[in-house]
Each structure stands twice: as structure tokens, then as C-alpha cells.
Amino acid sequence: MADTPPSQGALALVESITKLGEGLKNGERGARESLLGACSKLIAELSHPSETMLHLLWAQPAHLSVIRMGVEIKLFQAMQDIDAVGETTAEIASRTDPKTDPVLVGRMLRHLAAMNTVNETAPDTFAPTATSKSFAEPVYQDTILYIIDNFQPAHQKMPSFFQTHGFTTPNSQTDGPFQHAFNCKGYHYFEYFQKFDQEMGRRFGSMMDAWSKGRPRWFEPEFYPVKEQLIAGAECDGVFLVDVGGGVGHDVEGLREAFGSALPGKLVLQDRPEVVEHAQIGEGAEKMAHDFLTEQPVKGARAYYFHSIIQDWSDDVNTQILKAIVPAMKKGYSKVLVNDFVVPNQGAAWPQTALDWELMASLGARHRTVTEHTKLYEGAGLRITGIWRHPHSLDSLIELELA
Template identity: 70%
Template sequence: MAAYPPTLEALTLLDSIAKLSDGLKNGEQGAREGLLGACSKLISELSHPTETMLMLLWAQPSHHTILRMAVEIRLFQAMSGIGAEGQRTADIAAKCAHQADPILVGRMLRHLAAMDTVRETGPDTFAPTALSNAFAEPAYQDSILYIFEDFQPVHQATPSFFHKHGFKSPDSGVDGPFQHTFNCKGDHYFEYFPKHNPEMGRRFASMMEAWSKGRPRWFQEEYYPVRQRLIDGADKGSEAFLVDVGGGTGHDIEGLLQAFGAEIPGKLVLQERPEIIEIAQVSPEVQTMAHDFLTEQPVKGARAYYFHSIIQDWTDPVNTQILKSIVPAMKKGYSKILVNDFVVPNQGAHWAQTCMDWELMESLGARHRTVAEHTALYEGAGLKVVGIWRHPQSVDSLIELELT
């Protein structure tokens, strides 16, 4: 492609990257995240529009298809034990499922290498990366399957939904692009799983486990001070310490248990839909309980009721019902609600916030909220915001609520 002169913005980004690079070498907090953002912007500034188009519309869709096929033939498992020197395609193909053709495997590996998913170490020779090794894990495999098999059809059907319903943001959890795609108007996204496609629900839950990997956890000292805000002042005679409401397979409550162990002065309770409770992965110390969070909270007087990515999944009227089902169980001046969710800035939202906001709209008719929108929602349910905490390397936040 012909020369494409750098913009002033690109030259400014180069200076920024140099400073952030020094910060990374010196262990400065936030330098890694700053570099990721700056390098991404630099690529955008240096790329010709045609190059960007080819990456988005040609390279990435091919990449997604190859990832799906890699799951099918167990390519990433076949590569997981290969050393840094790499291995020939024919040898890798021999370890794949379905007697995969070495020529086909080679074509897959070349594009995976071009997209930096695997490493090309020589002619027809490839080695794994941290990413490809992660893709060999069950939760990452399920994530690929869920997005490619179960949710990509929703992306593809979204334009026809808006043509049919008018170009206004959906405000219903039972009549949106997801229901339009699967012809299930009236069924909420989470109702659809057990009624029509339990495997889709299992993959979704597994993907949420992968989503939590590598991210700062809400109970880390740099994120939210659990000892000062929850453990200190907790009633040692109280039966329940924390209830993880809608807590998936238990990665948050299990992480809290592993982090604080005997310091936790009461019971930990995981609540979820029955089919998710059946596959929960928690220690015996955690009590599991099937519960619909739209109904009255059965665990009374807990120190904290924790919601991770729950508020973002529902419209304001439903969220008000969810919160009001907790309020009668709370002890005034003692119990807290902890909302681990995205708080969208008024300017400069991160791509993880913007893409998930779009997918929330498609799947749930829901959205992310600003500080003002969060505050108004909670005040309407008889709650007040005590504080908002955020880890320096996190794009989500922890909102602490108490009864007004």
C-alpha cells in the first residue's frame, strides 16, 4: 500500500508511548493499561482506512471462524505442550481430532500466527502463546462456542430488528434483538436458557468464569477495603456474612473465601438459578441456595448482599424490584448492598464498556449507567450511595449502598 503520512496525533502518541514505556519498566501502576490504549490508538492513526477495513471485515471474521474450528479439532490442546522452538504442522495435525488434514491445519495456523494467537518460529513451524494456551482451557473454549454459535446470530439479526421495530433503543427485556433472532418474544434471555437451550446457558456461565480471569477482583485491597468496610464491625453472632446474589458458578464468593478464610465472621451464601447452582464450583464452606432475586430475600440481616454484573442486565423497573426484594432483609446501619458493575464516564469510555453496553442492549434490553443514573436508581429503591471504589487497572467499579 502507498505511503500514508503520520498524523500529528500519531506523533503525539509516540511521545506518550515512550513515557509509558519507561513507566512500565519502573513498575508504575497504570502504565500497562495506558500503553494498551495508546498503542491501539497509534495503530488506528497509522493505518490507512483500507487497511483498517481489511482488518475489521476480512482478517477478524476469518480469525473468529478459525478459532471456532480450532475448538472442533482441539488444535489448542494439541499445541499446549509444545516448547518455544515450535513444532512442524504435520506433527501438530497428527495430535488434532477428526484426522484433520495437515494442509488445512497449516492454513489455520498461518492466520492464527498473523493475528498473534500463535507464534510462527520457522517455515511451517509454530509454537503456542499464553493466549493459545488459555484457549485450550474449558472456560475459554466455551466462550468461543458461545459467541460464535449462540450470540453471533444475534449480532447479524440486530439490523433487521431495528428495521422492524424502529430505530430506538430497546427498553424491554423480553422483546429485543435476542428474542427477534430466536423467535422467542416474551422469554427473557435468562429464561430462554433452561426452557429452550440449556447448553447455551452452560456455555454462558462458563464464559462468565473466563470473563473474571485476569481482572482485578473486588475484594483485593487495592480495589475495595473488605476488612475496614465489612469485616470490622461485623456482628460475630450473625449467621450470614455475605450473600452473593445471582453469583453464577461461584467464582466471586469462592475468591473471597480463599482471600480471607477464617477472617470471615459468618456464613457465605451463593444464590443462583437452580440449573446454575447444580454446576456451582465452590468449597463446602459456601452454602448454595436456589433463589429468584425478584422475590423476597430469604437470608436476613447479612452484613452484605453482593451483586456482580446484575444491575447492568436489567431495566430500571426490574432493578427497582430486585433491590426492593433485598431492602426488607437488611438491618439499618449494618447491612450493605455491594454493586460490582460498570460506571460509565461521561467522556472517554473504555472499549470493554462500550461493546458490552451494545451486547446488553441486544441480549437484555439493558444498559450501563453513569454515576447520576446509578444514584437515581438506588434512591428510588430506598437506598443511598455511600461510596464508589475502583481498582486502578479495572474498568468496573464497586458501589456501596445502605438504607436511607
């Protein structure tokens, strides 16, 4: 592309990146996240529209295709233990499974290097990165297979779905882009896993594990003050926290490990019977099969916790979920904790906007702003008493009490 003078916006971003770089060196909170955002904006500002188009529609699809092939031939496992000097394509290809043509492996590795997924250390010589090493882990492999094989059809069928549904926002959880793509109208996304494709459901669960890696947990001191807000004033002989729809217990176990004997009361993990039976939880916690659309059986708990539950359902269903909790709560004592995204009115980050689109495609659901969250909870007889967010996280912890 012909050289053109940089825009004022680009120059401002360069200056901002310089300052943020100093902040990163000095360990300033949020500097890493702000630097990533500023660098992304600078790339967009400096790129010609044709460069942007080719990167999005040419380089990235090829990148996904090569990553998918990498899973197929166990390329990332073959590279996992290579040192920083690297190995030749032939050496790497000799460890693929099934054995793959070194010429083909070389073509894959060159594009992975061009996209910064592996390092090219010399001619025809490659070394792993932190990213490629993670891609050898089972949860990342499952995530790649789920996104590319199992969920991409929902994206590809978006145009035909909206053509037949009048280009209106989906509001049904059994007649959305996913049901259109998989010809399963009338079946909920999670019901489809159970009835038709349990392997897809297993991969989805692994993807959620991968999603949580490296993210601050809600009970960390810089996120939500558990000691001040929950432990202080809690009754010692009751239930401290109920994790409603808590899957196999990641949050329950994390909370138990973080606070141990300081927790004044037991923890209860609730989910569908076929889910909680696979949970591995320690002393002081118990499993309970429960449908969160029905009345909450645990009365007077200090807290009822929902992690990525509200975002998955429509307002009508969420109202039913929350109203099933309200009768169990003790006025002035019990709290509802919602660990979810709160979308800003301006300047939403790409994880928020991307997941919002995915929620629409899979569940006919969406993320909510503060105003939308407030309206939903007030309609169920609750009020927001605080919203907390970790400086290194995009999700929030919303605390609710009886209105």
C-alpha cells in the first residue's frame, strides 16, 4: 500500500500505547487489558480497508482451517515439548498421528507462524508458543472442535434464518439460528445435546472450562469482598451458599478451597441429576439435583449464586427462575449473587459483543445493560444492592436482596 501520513487518531493511539507500556512495566492494574485494546485499535487505524478485508476473510478462515487440521493430526501435541530453538518440519511431521506428509505439515506451520500461533526460528524450522502448547490440552482441543465443527453451522445459516424470520431479533429458545441450522425446531440448545449429540454437549462443557482459564474468580478479594459482604453476619449452622445451576462444581470448589474453615456453613451444588452426578466436591459441600424453574428447596441460605445463568435465558424464564428463589430467602439476610456480563451503554468490549451474538444464535438470549438488569430483578421482587467488577475481568458480580 502507498505510504500516507498517519491520522491524528493513529498518532494519539501510539502515544497512548507508549504510556500504557510504561504502566505495564510498573504493574499498573488494567494496563495489560488497555494495551491490548489500544494495539487492536491501532492496527485497525493503520490498515487499508483491503488489508482488513483480506485478514478477516482470507487469513483468519485459513488460520481456523489449519488449526482444525492441527487437531486432526495431533500437530500441537507433536510440538509440545520442542525447545525454543525449534525443530524441522520433517521432525515434527514424524510425530503427527496419523503420519502426515511433511510438505503438508510445512504449509500448515508457515501459516500458523504468519498468524503468530507458532514461532518460525529458522528456514523450515518451528517452535511452539504458549498458545500452541495450550492447543495441545484436551479442553482446548474440545473447544476447537466444538466451535468449528459443532457451532459454525449456526453462523453459516444466519442469513437464511433471518430471511425466514423477518429479520427480527430471536426471542424463542427453541426456534433460533441453532435450531434452524440443525433442523431441530422445538428443542432447546441444551436439550439437543442430551437427546441427539452428547459428544457436542461434552465438548461444550470443555469449552466452558477453557473459557474460565486465566479469568479472575468472583470470590477473589479484588473482585467481590466475600468476607465483608457474606461471611460477616452469616449464621454458622445453616447453608452458606447455594450454587444454582452450578454444573460440576467449579465455583463451589474454588470458594471452598479459597476460604476453607472460614466459611460459616455448608455449600450446596445444584444442577440437573445427570450433571451433578459427575461433580467432584470436597468436605463441607453437598450435591443436590434440582430444576431451577421450580421452588428452591434450600431455605434461608446466606447466598444463592448464579454463574452465567441469567444471560442464557429470556426475561420471562429468568423471572420464573428468580421468583423460584424469592420464597426461600430470609429478609435482610439472604442475597442473590449474579455472576454475569453487564454491558456498558457505550464502548462494549469484543468478548461481550461476540458472546452476545453467540447467545442469540444458540439460546435466543442476550447480555444486558445495567438498566435491563435492574428492570429484570425488580420484576421478580429483588433490588440491586451493588455491582462489583475485577479490574482484569469483563464480567461482574451483581448483589441482590429482597425489595
